[in-house]
Amino acid sequence: YRGINKVNYTSNLNINEPSLNSTVPIFRVLNDVGDISNNCKSIIIPENNDLIKMYKSMVLLSIMDKILYESQRQGRISFYMTNEGEEAAQIGSAAGLNSNDLVYGQYREAGVLLFRGFAPEQFMNQCFGNVDDLGKGKQMPVHYGSKNLNFVTLSSPLTTQLPQAVGSAYSFKRSKVNRCTIVYFGEGASSEGDAHAAFNFASTLDCPIIFFCRNNGYAISTPANEQYRGDGIVSHGPGYGIATIRVDGNDILAVYNAVLKAREYVMTHTRPLLLEAMTYRRGHHSTSDDSTAYRSKDEIKQWSIKNPIIRFKQLLEKNNLWNNQNDVEYEKETKKQLMQSFAIASKKNKPNWREMFNDVYHEIPNSLFAACIEMLKALEGKGKE
Amino acid sequence: MHSTINKYSLVCHTTKNILCGCLKRHSSHFVYHPEPISNELGKTSKKNMYQAINNAMDLVLSKDSNSVVFGEDVGFGGVFRCTSGLRERYGKDRVFNTPLCEQGIVGFGIGLAVAGTTAIAEIQFADYMFPALDQLVNEAAKYRYRSGNLFDCGKLTVRTPCSAVGHGGLYHSQSPESFYAHAPGLKIVMPRSALTAKGLLLSCIRDPNPCIFFEPKIMYRLAVDDVPDDDYELPLEKAEVLIEGRDITLIGWGTQVHVLLEVAEIANKDFGISCEVIDLVTILPWDKQTVANSVKKTGRAIVSHEAPLTGGFGAEISASIQEDCFLHLESPIRRVTGYDTPFPHVFEQFYLPNKWKCLQAIKELVNY
Numbered sequence: 001y002r003g004i005n006k007v008n009y010t011s012n013l014n015i016n017e018p019s020l021n022s023t024v025p026i027f028r029v030l031n032d033v034g035d036i037s038n039n040c041k042s043i044i045i046p047e048n049n050d051l052i053k054m055y056k057s058m059v060l061l062s063i064m065d066k067i068l069y070e071s072q073r074q075g076r077i078s079f080y081m082t083n084e085g086e087e088a089a090q091i092g093s094a095a096g097l098n099s100n101d102l103v104y105g106q107y108r109e110a111g112v113l114l115f116r117g118f119a120p121e122q123f124m125n126q127c128f129g130n131v132d133d134l135g136k137g138k139q140m141p142v143h144y145g146s147k148n149l150n151f152v153t154l155s156s157p158l159t160t161q162l163p164q165a166v167g168s169a170y171s172f173k174r175s176k177v178n179r180c181t182i183v184y185f186g187e188g189a190s191s192e193g194d195a196h197a198a199f200n201f202a203s204t205l206d207c208p209i210i211f212f213c214r215n216n217g218y219a220i221s222t223p224a225n226e227q228y229r230g231d232g233i234v235s236h237g238p239g240y241g242i243a244t245i246r247v248d249g250n251d252i253l254a255v256y257n258a259v260l261k262a263r264e265y266v267m268t269h270t271r272p273l274l275l276e277a278m279t280y281r282r283g284h285h286s287t288s289d290d291s292t293a294y295r296s297k298d299e300i301k302q303w304s305i306k307n308p309i310i311r312f313k314q315l316l317e318k319n320n321l322w323n324n325q326n327d328v329e330y331e332k333e334t335k336k337q338l339m340q341s342f343a344i345a346s347k348k349n350k351p352n353w354r355e356m357f358n359d360v361y362h363e364i365p366n367s368l369f370a371a372c373i374e375m376l377k378a379l380e381g382k383g384k385e
Numbered sequence: 386m387h388s389t390i391n392k393y394s395l396v397c398h399t400t401k402n403i404l405c406g407c408l409k410r411h412s413s414h415f416v417y418h419p420e421p422i423s424n425e426l427g428k429t430s431k432k433n434m435y436q437a438i439n440n441a442m443d444l445v446l447s448k449d450s451n452s453v454v455f456g457e458d459v460g461f462g463g464v465f466r467c468t469s470g471l472r473e474r475y476g477k478d479r480v481f482n483t484p485l486c487e488q489g490i491v492g493f494g495i496g497l498a499v500a501g502t503t504a505i506a507e508i509q510f511a512d513y514m515f516p517a518l519d520q521l522v523n524e525a526a527k528y529r530y531r532s533g534n535l536f537d538c539g540k541l542t543v544r545t546p547c548s549a550v551g552h553g554g555l556y557h558s559q560s561p562e563s564f565y566a567h568a569p570g571l572k573i574v575m576p577r578s579a580l581t582a583k584g585l586l587l588s589c590i591r592d593p594n595p596c597i598f599f600e601p602k603i604m605y606r607l608a609v610d611d612v613p614d615d616d617y618e619l620p621l622e623k624a625e626v627l628i629e630g631r632d633i634t635l636i637g638w639g640t641q642v643h644v645l646l647e648v649a650e651i652a653n654k655d656f657g658i659s660c661e662v663i664d665l666v667t668i669l670p671w672d673k674q675t676v677a678n679s680v681k682k683t684g685r686a687i688v689s690h691e692a693p694l695t696g697g698f699g700a701e702i703s704a705s706i707q708e709d710c711f712l713h714l715e716s717p718i719r720r721v722t723g724y725d726t727p728f729p730h731v732f733e734q735f736y737l738p739n740k741w742k743c744l745q746a747i748k749e750l751v752n753y
Binding site: 102133134135136138139143145146147152153155157160162163164165166167168169170171172174175181193194196197198200201204205358359360361362363365366367 | 451453478479481483484491492494497498499516519520523524528531532534569570592593622670674
């Protein structure tokens, strides 16, 4: 049969019940109290400096989240989405990539961009849509992008980035530039048709791509058990002929090692890999959402104990790389700097209104020149009143 | 008392009196007008439209090593032969089949373009582009704008066969250009001939914006021109005045241009009406100036397309003419188009805005 490699016949008419398959285990390095498991073989622990950088990035991300979340509550920015609970999945994966690997994200991956060097002020410029926003004030807050940091500008429609990331991976394969793409998405986004398209294209066209699913248990109010009935997202892999890894998304060392290994796999085999990071969305879906309307406070509290930042800090403390005093100082200094950046970003002007007509096309068509002139007349009229 | 026309009375009247004699298959509803022979662009050879399109892609693949052609069944040459021989010449990593999934094809093409590869995607029939509507409208069209020009997918071109073919029924006949014309950021182009197909496709592929190239499939074999062998590009966003006239302006694109050319001949010969015929060529962004200049001269306009009337691109053109040429208009602007029905199978000849319907509209407007 075309498309099936090994064929066996059977005289038993059996229904293959999915429940007969066992659940794919979750790879973890750190236990809940921050000890490295004795059974972990051939894992890579980053240099001390790198461990501290990873930790600081997680903390910085969580402090920036708090400031921007609060600023939305005060009406200073129109919208925000936090990364609470998913810091390890983001920073751990970013640390496992090469800096020129192309990143396609969904919207809860600010940590990846932060780890690559996007400055807090740049995040804030985007949220304010001010004159220094690289996106020129055109998109809602948290829709970041950076050409220099190989982070493709985010868009709101879910999962559209998946088949696109596959296309970019195909391009890299052909040009032999030793780059792969990584594409992030939530477990809810996995239900979109574009996810199916992407998995199948990546597999049949042999693309070096890491599909990184953040399975955080919820898509806005919809719990994951109303999103799928299989063994999570990782179970999609075999059906498409795609290799998989399931990892503890609250364990930064597990994520780091999983992505390192995934990257090596996709580059040496020129094949896709699907990685599912199990985590929990501790914050609200967005500033437009009150998640206590559909989940209990107990549930949230239970997960806050498993905070990936605390878990990693315990490891650092045990190795004398960090202590509470460091925490206090770092938080104080970071908050101060972030508040300064925030004040600067908030005071910058918005871009000129003419920017509204730029970049629709590579060049400005006649019809938009005409529209711009109409707009100018309208503004002059308003001025006279 | 008026007798009301309802769906039953329509069926009763038409089936008995008109339909019965006309259900024979017509070979085509138009006469192809070949392009005038010109040596301006160098040596030419006879090519039909699919060969001209094939030749355009061949040129791109040979000159731009970072270019690829992909879609459903393009590997063996395509169901309309547009890609025949390309895989043999350029390898299966550059000319390849994809899984059967339109949203995947366009999304994949966008990603190629974002990474700098010239991506020539094929959607097998324009009727099947709708699964990719999201990728085209929300993604391709908005990529440059939303990123502040950090990223773009300008190297993407989506080719797709469109329009009536005689017996295509609902899903092999559609002309969906107006759905996409509502998406700023896209360029939408439809050629009328083998010669324009090659030049316009080359322009689309090299244009730094995502383009949809609609190929009127009835002309793949029927349209034969003396097509230049060399590389040449024809301007996008530029309408073409094919016949100059005094009394009325006829605007169309794709196959319908040939209907209008024939109508202009008949109107001139039988009724002494002088028609100016314009091929719009680019649906988005479209050439308002050429259209307005013409209507200011003639004072009358008909827009004609195969797609349904309501929300068709004819509405956009009519409204624009009315704004730009109000004091010059001698009669209402008329739209002669497909009806607001799905595209029918056995009733195709009744559905299409054929030369008789166009001629009738011309006579009415000139005598208005």
